Amino acid sequence: xxxxxxxxxxxxxxxxxxxxxxxxxxxxxxxxxxxxNEWDEYAIExxxxxxxxxxxxxxxxxxxxxxxxxxTLRRCLAKGADKAIRVHDDAFEDSDAYAxxxxxxxxxKDLPFDLVFTGLQTNDEGYGQVGGILSEFLEIPHASLVxxxxxxxxxIEVNRELEGGLExxxxxxxxxxxxxxxxxxxxxxxxIMGIRKAKKKELQVISLxxxxxxxxxxxISGSWLQIEELSIPKPTKQVVILDDATKIAEVLRARGLI
Amino acid sequence: xxxxxxxxxxxxxxxxxxxxxLSKCKEISKTTAVLLGNDVEQFVDPLKGYADTIMVVKxxxxxxxxxxxYQMVLSHLINENKPLLTLIGHTSYGIDLAPxxxxxxxxxxxxxxxxFFLEDGQVRIVRQMYGGKVDAKATLKKxxxxxxxxxxxxxxxxxxxxxxxxxxxxxxxxxxxxxxxxFIKYVEPEISDVDITASDILVSIGxxxxxxxxxxxxxxxxxxxxxxxxxxxxxxxxxxxDKGRQVGTSGKTVKPKLYLALGIxxxxxxxxxxxxxxxxxxxxxxxxAPIFNVSDFGIVDDLFxxxxxxxxxxxxxxxx
Numbered sequence: 001x002x003x004x005x006x007x008x009x010x011x012x013x014x015x016x017x018x019x020x021x022x023x024x025x026x027x028x029x030x031x032x033x034x035x036x037n038e039w040d041e042y043a044i045e046x047x048x049x050x051x052x053x054x055x056x057x058x059x060x061x062x063x064x065x066x067x068x069x070x071x072t073l074r075r076c077l078a079k080g081a082d083k084a085i086r087v088h089d090d091a092f093e094d095s096d097a098y099a100x101x102x103x104x105x106x107x108x109k110d111l112p113f114d115l116v117f118t119g120l121q122t123n124d125e126g127y128g129q130v131g132g133i134l135s136e137f138l139e140i141p142h143a144s145l146v147x148x149x150x151x152x153x154x155x156i157e158v159n160r161e162l163e164g165g166l167e168x169x170x171x172x173x174x175x176x177x178x179x180x181x182x183x184x185x186x187x188x189x190x191x192i193m194g195i196r197k198a199k200k201k202e203l204q205v206i207s208l209x210x211x212x213x214x215x216x217x218x219x220i221s222g223s224w225l226q227i228e229e230l231s232i233p234k235p236t237k238q239v240v241i242l243d244d245a246t247k248i249a250e251v252l253r254a255r256g257l258i
Numbered sequence: 259x260x261x262x263x264x265x266x267x268x269x270x271x272x273x274x275x276x277x278x279x280l281s282k283c284k285e286i287s288k289t290t291a292v293l294l295g296n297d298v299e300q301f302v303d304p305l306k307g308y309a310d311t312i313m314v315v316k317x318x319x320x321x322x323x324x325x326x327x328y329q330m331v332l333s334h335l336i337n338e339n340k341p342l343l344t345l346i347g348h349t350s351y352g353i354d355l356a357p358x359x360x361x362x363x364x365x366x367x368x369x370x371x372x373x374f375f376l377e378d379g380q381v382r383i384v385r386q387m388y389g390g391k392v393d394a395k396a397t398l399k400k401x402x403x404x405x406x407x408x409x410x411x412x413x414x415x416x417x418x419x420x421x422x423x424x425x426x427x428x429x430x431x432x433x434x435x436x437x438x439x440x441f442i443k444y445v446e447p448e449i450s451d452v453d454i455t456a457s458d459i460l461v462s463i464g465x466x467x468x469x470x471x472x473x474x475x476x477x478x479x480x481x482x483x484x485x486x487x488x489x490x491x492x493x494x495x496x497x498x499x500d501k502g503r504q505v506g507t508s509g510k511t512v513k514p515k516l517y518l519a520l521g522i523x524x525x526x527x528x529x530x531x532x533x534x535x536x537x538x539x540x541x542x543x544x545x546x547a548p549i550f551n552v553s554d555f556g557i558v559d560d561l562f563x564x565x566x567x568x569x570x571x572x573x574x575x576x577x578x
Binding site: 011013014015016017018020027097098101120123124125126127128129130131132133135136137140141142143144145157159160161162163164165166167168169170171172173176179182183186223224225226227228229230231232233234235236237239240241242243244245246247248249251252253255257258 | 268273322325326348349350351353354355356357358360361362366367368369370382383386387388389390391392393394395396397398399437438439440441442443444445446447459465483491492494495496497501502504507508509510515516523533537538539540543544545546548550551552553554555556557558559564565567568570571572575576
């Protein structure tokens with residue numbers, strides 16, 4: 001089974017104060033640490049687990065971005081992916097999920113695959129639509145929010161997460177695309193041995209002129225959505241910040257909760 | 259100009275998101291509620307007064323939601339009727355359906371929108387990014403039809419208007435059985451040993467707990483408060499607590515007298531499940547965590563410092 005996993009190198013905003021830049025349309029990413037998108041970490045793990053279980057096949061990780069995003073590809077290789085592809089061009093700047101899906105489609109359509117995985121969504125923009133669009137371009141069935149995968153020859157059974165703890169089981173024909181939900185597995189840590197092996201693995205770099213895409217089909221001109229303005233959300237409640245535990249205990253007593 | 263709203267239903271019930279979207283749209287424009295399914299007559303009456311028109315497509319092949327069959331029927335209806343805008347919930351169904359539908363129709367899509375505006379045939383949307391830390395305003399590329407998915411609980415459901423709705427039955431465009439994707443069954447959530455929705459006080463933990471060996475410190479606090487322990491999604495993903503204790507869109511919705519959020523960032527999916535609690539107190543190291551936006555009181559500090567102090571203080575007050 002050959003599996004392609006689309007991954008993204010994203011800023012880690014947990015614990016950080018986000019600042020909007022002068023254009024008002026982007027955040028200042030300068031000081032933020034970057035890492036693999038949380039959902040993609042589960043997606044790459046699931047691909048590697050399937051390959052290990054079947055004892056055959058390949059796992060290819062692909063990302064779109066500049067040289068810095070190779071850190072995320074190296075992480076995938078160190079965990080057990082066989083090959084990595086990075087697609088980059090200055091014309092990709094400001095691409096939305098639609099344009100990103102077009103780039104991914106052109107980069108993978110001629111590769112052999114039985115399964116394509118993406119994370120359900122990203123920590124940063126969180127559109128949750130690249131996988132669905134990509135499957136339509138590839139003309140293959142897809143399922144989103146996948147929490148379990150069982151493979152039988154040319155068919156797979158997947159559990160999708162619905163609301164309130166309910167799941168549904170679907171049967172899909174291969175090849176298929178799945179968008180992976182967190183919690184589907186326990187992502188492994190990267191081992192020293194893995195990092196060493198990763199250095200010898202292939203990391204291919206592709207640019208726009210190697211794809212069947214024009215500059216107009218990517219970036220802002222090739223996107224559906226154009227950001228006009230970013231802002232920091234206003235609270236729905238006015239929170240009162242207390243100094244210490246004693247103050248909380250007093251609030252609880254005043255409300256009759258102790 | 260008209261707006262289509264997809265009626266979302268499952269297991270014999272219309273989902274709340276449907277009424278939220280319809281309530282919003284009736285302020286704006288002529289609205290058509292699009293109802294697809296098999297045994298769906300039961301849903302027509304409850305939709306009356308929420309839309310000018312209820313468009314019904316009945317077909318055995320629509321018995322269960324399937325993005326492929328829904329895509330085929332909706333693309334047919336949208337092509338025939340050319341609504342300016344089609345709204346679908348940003349739910350497990352909408353996430354599965356909307357992206358492929360937009361490509362099939364060749365119309366622009368914006369997902370997970372908290373609000374939208376129509377101005378001169380152009381659609382502007384508002385949505386969150388970066389785990390709820392940023393609000394974005396964006397414009398969709400000019401088109402004669404648009405598709406957007408709406409985040410649950412963004413709009414309030416209002417009471418239906420007294421006027422009647424026109425019901426139009428449309429013949430199903432589905433001819434042969436679609437292959438490639440087939441519904442098999444639902445899997446109901448496992449019955450949990452605890453019902454967090456029945457508890458007056460919830461002590462809820464999130465990613466900030468860091469390791470499962472830290473849970474006993476929280477249990478001590480829960481014991482002195484007579485509270486039940488609940489959690490956010492990452493705790494269940496890691497297998498530290500049962501799914502039955504998860505608060506949020508994919509878990510339970512709770513309204514306790516006190517919700518104590520410990521190390522929970524408070525992204526939308528979590529906040530949607532607890533924001534109606536009577537009193538919310540959050541403890542988080544990150545002063546910018548969105549949980550503080552839905553809290554009454556907060557402490558910006560390390561929970562491992564605050565929690566033991568709080569346990570001790572409550573014990574003192576109780577005179578033990």
